[in-house]
Amino acid sequence: MTTTPNTAVKPYANEPFTDFGKQENIDAMQAAIAKVKSEFGRSYPLRVGGRKIETEAKITSINPGNVDEVIGFVSKASQEIAEEAMQAALLAFETWKKVPARERAEYLFKAASLMRERKHEFSALMLLESGKNYVEADVDTAEAIDFLEFYAREMIRLSTVNESQPLAKIPGEDNHLSYIPLGVGVIIPPWNFPLAICVGMTAAAVVSGNAVLLKPASTTPVIAHKFVALMEEVGLPAGVINYIPGSGAEVGDYLTTHPKTRFISFTGSKEVGLHINKLAADTVPGQIWIKRVIAEMGGKDGIVVDETADLDAAASAIVASAFGFQGQKCSAGSRAIIVESVYDEVAERVVKLTEQLRIGLPEHNFASGPVIDNVSYARILDYIEIGKAEGTLLTGGSKAEGNGYYIQPTVFGDVGGKARIMQEEIFGPVLALAKAKDWQDAIAMYNDTEFGLTGSYFSSDEDRIAEALDTVHCGNLYINRKCTGALVGVHPFGGFNMSGTDSKAGGHDYLLLFTQAKLMSRKA
Ligand SMILES: NC(=O)c1ccc[n+]([C@@H]2O[C@H](COP(=O)([O-])OP(=O)(O)OC[C@H]3O[C@@H](n4cnc5c(N)ncnc54)[C@H](O)[C@@H]3O)[C@@H](O)[C@H]2O)c1
Ligand SMILES: N[C@@H](CCC=O)C(=O)O
Numbered sequence: 001m002t003t004t005p006n007t008a009v010k011p012y013a014n015e016p017f018t019d020f021g022k023q024e025n026i027d028a029m030q031a032a033i034a035k036v037k038s039e040f041g042r043s044y045p046l047r048v049g050g051r052k053i054e055t056e057a058k059i060t061s062i063n064p065g066n067v068d069e070v071i072g073f074v075s076k077a078s079q080e081i082a083e084e085a086m087q088a089a090l091l092a093f094e095t096w097k098k099v100p101a102r103e104r105a106e107y108l109f110k111a112a113s114l115m116r117e118r119k120h121e122f123s124a125l126m127l128l129e130s131g132k133n134y135v136e137a138d139v140d141t142a143e144a145i146d147f148l149e150f151y152a153r154e155m156i157r158l159s160t161v162n163e164s165q166p167l168a169k170i171p172g173e174d175n176h177l178s179y180i181p182l183g184v185g186v187i188i189p190p191w192n193f194p195l196a197i198c199v200g201m202t203a204a205a206v207v208s209g210n211a212v213l214l215k216p217a218s219t220t221p222v223i224a225h226k227f228v229a230l231m232e233e234v235g236l237p238a239g240v241i242n243y244i245p246g247s248g249a250e251v252g253d254y255l256t257t258h259p260k261t262r263f264i265s266f267t268g269s270k271e272v273g274l275h276i277n278k279l280a281a282d283t284v285p286g287q288i289w290i291k292r293v294i295a296e297m298g299g300k301d302g303i304v305v306d307e308t309a310d311l312d313a314a315a316s317a318i319v320a321s322a323f324g325f326q327g328q329k330c331s332a333g334s335r336a337i338i339v340e341s342v343y344d345e346v347a348e349r350v351v352k353l354t355e356q357l358r359i360g361l362p363e364h365n366f367a368s369g370p371v372i373d374n375v376s377y378a379r380i381l382d383y384i385e386i387g388k389a390e391g392t393l394l395t396g397g398s399k400a401e402g403n404g405y406y407i408q409p410t411v412f413g414d415v416g417g418k419a420r421i422m423q424e425e426i427f428g429p430v431l432a433l434a435k436a437k438d439w440q441d442a443i444a445m446y447n448d449t450e451f452g453l454t455g456s457y458f459s460s461d462e463d464r465i466a467e468a469l470d471t472v473h474c475g476n477l478y479i480n481r482k483c484t485g486a487l488v489g490v491h492p493f494g495g496f497n498m499s500g501t502d503s504k505a506g507g508h509d510y511l512l513l514f515t516q517a518k519l520m521s522r523k524a
Pocket of ligand 1: 188251252
């Protein structure tokens with residue numbers, strides 16, 4: 001790309017979701033699934049400084065809904081290759097940081113446009129690799145497109161004099177503040193939004209002028225590879241994104257402690273986030289900066305329902321929030337805290353709706369699919385056993401049929417606020433219902449957690465809603481709606497306390513995390 005267009009950019013708007021009520025859209029998704037399946041079992045190389053590297057060691061990516069199907073074999077980086085990737089990124093950074101912001105943004109616009117054209121192909125691969133159903137995969141792809149479109153515009157805004165931070169004027173000086181990139185960063189996304197979050201984290205860093213080492217989650221490396229190949233197709237210079245799947249402990253720790261790593265952008269569990277934060281805080285010989293850690297971590301999200309609420313709407317939102325993508329969202333509403341006078345009524349409706357969820361293969365678009373892998377499967381089944389001792393099993397409670405990691409959507413009733421299933425992130429299809437004396441007690445129970453990511457409050461009482469807006473402590477608080485499904489640019493996303501470093505993905509301040517502000521003052 002050689003020229004910087006001067007044309008105005010259309011205002012940002014969210015990518016529309018596909019209407020799977022229409023047969024033509026179901027047909028299009030099924031055709032895309034067939035195409036992806038015809039490509040099963042291929043090998044995917046690492047991409048370092050524009051070179052494709054095949055390694056003997058491979059990550060085998062499988063379909064969690066049918067464990068006999070291999071999505072692909074992905075080359076696996078060692079520490080030596082991670083070092084090569086670091087050197088390639090350091091080299092690329094020297095030229096990439098000088099590319100005008102508008103030109104950098106154009107790569108994202110182009111990628112968004114191609115992803116939109118091929119959206120079912122991206123969704124189909126994601127569905128087969130992660131176990132999402134049609135709607136969940138489509139929403140994930142739409143969010144990826146949104147991130148590309150949104151951060152591209154944000155970089156243009158940030159680089160426009162006087163738009164990002166107007167400075168007060170004084171006589172005799174011209175002053176200007178510019179947001180410059182940080183350097184080389186490590187991007188570590190989770191598997192649960194294997195396209196959207198991977199794209200969002202990478203695009204934000206790159207459009208800000210940084211070069212990155214992308215280490216995708218080991219369960220979903222093929223969809224991440226498809227994104228990296230797309231960025232190559234739109235002509236992103238070699239070395240700006242280096243794709244290096246590998247072990248967290250080996251490659252991850254190596255890069256986190258590397259003296260040339262300037263920042264680490266991580267989304268994942270509390271445990272790994274804290275580990276990275278601790279390692280990154282240590283300075284090592286040759287390091288001349290304090291590493292920046294952006295960590296978006298887990299949640300123990302919940303829905304509070306008082307006796308004035310629309311109980312049908314509340315029950316539907318509880319079920320959607322708890323069981324969408326099998327509860328494998330950081331925003332999943334795995335707790336519902338209900339005022340005792342309406343508890344039985346809400347619990348009954350929740351159980352009824354949960355029992356209507358059909359379980360089966362994602363490619364056949366069942367409401368509930370598998371969980372991601374054998375480790376999650378075992379952990380969630382353990383939590384179900386813990387739940388049996390902590391509450392009353394109302395529905396579900398065991399594994400489900402299928403040649404994959406299927407678990408019945410499970411609801412426990414009468415769970416105490418301090419129970420483990422009310423306090424710990426399970427990240428699976430397990431919902432705990434708790435009884436509160438009144439609405440204030442319910443809010444206090446909601447707040448009794450180390451996390452603070454998403455929450456919902458259901459009520460029709462305006463005074464209580466005003467109080468809830470003030471006192472429910474979480475990064476994304478919703479009133480009378482589910483606690484999942486944040487939209488880029490509409491609901492900037494990220495939480496408090498052990499949910500992370502208080503960043504807001506899809507918000508106007510997000511790119512500041514990938515830049516540093518340089519003030520330039522000149523005597524007039
Ligand atoms: N706050 C958010 O926006 C958000 C969004 C999505 C998921 N999450 C959280 O992510 C978790 C689920 O994702 P997960 O199972 O992939 O999380 P995880 O913490 O197990 O892994 C996240 C990523 O870290 C990598 N990793 C593991 N050990 C590492 C190490 N030592 N050094 C560097 N990288 C390492 C993994 O390979 C993966 O890519 C849940 O806790 C969920 O709440 C949070
Ligand atoms: N942003 C998503 C959650 C991302 C984490 O898993 C939501 O709002 O549901």
